[in-house]
Amino acid sequence: MEWRGRRGSRNIEDRRGMGVSGAGGIGLVGMLAVLAFGYFFGIDISPVVNSVSQTQMSSGEQRELTAEEQQMGEFVSVILAETENVFGQSVRDQAGVAYSDPQMVLYSGVTQSGCGGASAQMGPFYCPLDQKVYLDTDFFKVMGERMGAGGDLAAAYVIAHEVGHHVQNQLGILPQVTEQRQRSSERDSNYLSVLTELQADCFAGMWARNSAQDLQINREDIGEAMDAAAAVGDDALMQSAGRAVVPDAFTHGSSADRQEWFMRGYDGGNLGACNTFKAAGL
Incomplete structure (x- = not known):
């Protein structure tokens, strides 16, 4: 897969250089409440991560991004731009619906x-209320180092999956699912949630498939995405937590x-x- 040198999206809001206070003033008490709160469309990765660092919890000072963080921001921007191209055209041409791009918050x-x-322990998620995808880019390190799912297309799969939820929102699927749930x-x-998630996997x-030529995606890259899909399966996460499936x-x-469903x-x-x-059959 080759993403370097391609157009990046303008729909990026990068908060990674901000202290916790600057990122919304959530604080320690708020963070503890967050850990008990479940989003419909986030991935609970608490079984494979220890904790949010004390620096992130307590520091309100701005900092410079590392070279690695800067490169990851460029990667996310390019992949988001590719989703804009693919889903923008597909939603208009195949569903007859006007498509507006989501924002990505790092x-x-x-x-x-x-x-x-x-x-960060909640994993990436899409918020339909503000139509933004939220991503702590350290999640990709967790995937590679602790979940056995590294590689560029593994990370791109995560981004495309979350944007897939935005597609569902644009098509009116998310409001219907929320009401029925x-x-x-x-x-x-839970079953409706599973069907929603699998559809987002399919959209990814x-x-x-539609970005394969632009990004030079090959079968080896597809294997990375399949590893990522396996790593975030409910059964895999339950086993990681030492729970019965x-x-x-x-x-x-x-x-x-x-x-x-990714392969479909x-x-x-x-x-x-x-x-x-x-x-x-629904």
Whole structure:
């Protein structure tokens, strides 16, 4: 995969150089509350990370980004621009819906979102209330070093998945799912969440297919994305936490299901290949 030298997105809000106070004033008490709060579309990676650093929790001073952080910001910007190209055209041409690009917020440790406080331990997530994707770029280190899912396309898969939730929001899928989940049992609500997540995985695969030529994506790169999909499966995360695997408690899908739907999107290359709800008989 080759991303360097390509156009970057202008829809980036980089808060990584800001202290916690500057990033929203969440503070220690707020952070503890955040850890108990679950977003619909975040990935709970607390089983594979220890804690937010004391520096991030207590410092309100601005800092300079490291060279590695700067490069990661450039990478995210390029991938976001690629999603703008693919989803912008696909949503307009295939669904007949006007598409507006999401914003990407990069942060370190903790921050504030339109959906409330956010912590690195919650993983990347999309907030439909402000139509922004929130990402602590250290998540990619966690993926590579602790989850066995490193590589550029693994990271790009995460970004495209979260933008996939924005696509769902633009198509009116998220509001419908939210309303139905509020009227459902816990088990049925979890199942609807799984179908939502698998569709976002499928959209990520669709994005990879349509960006393959621009980014020179090959089968080896696809393997990186498949490793990432497996690493964030509910069964894998439950096992990492030393818990029994309970399918009824899944909210994102098993590793196998996440891999399958990513490949469905990659092989199909269009929005129509990603109707997880129809496939489930809903």
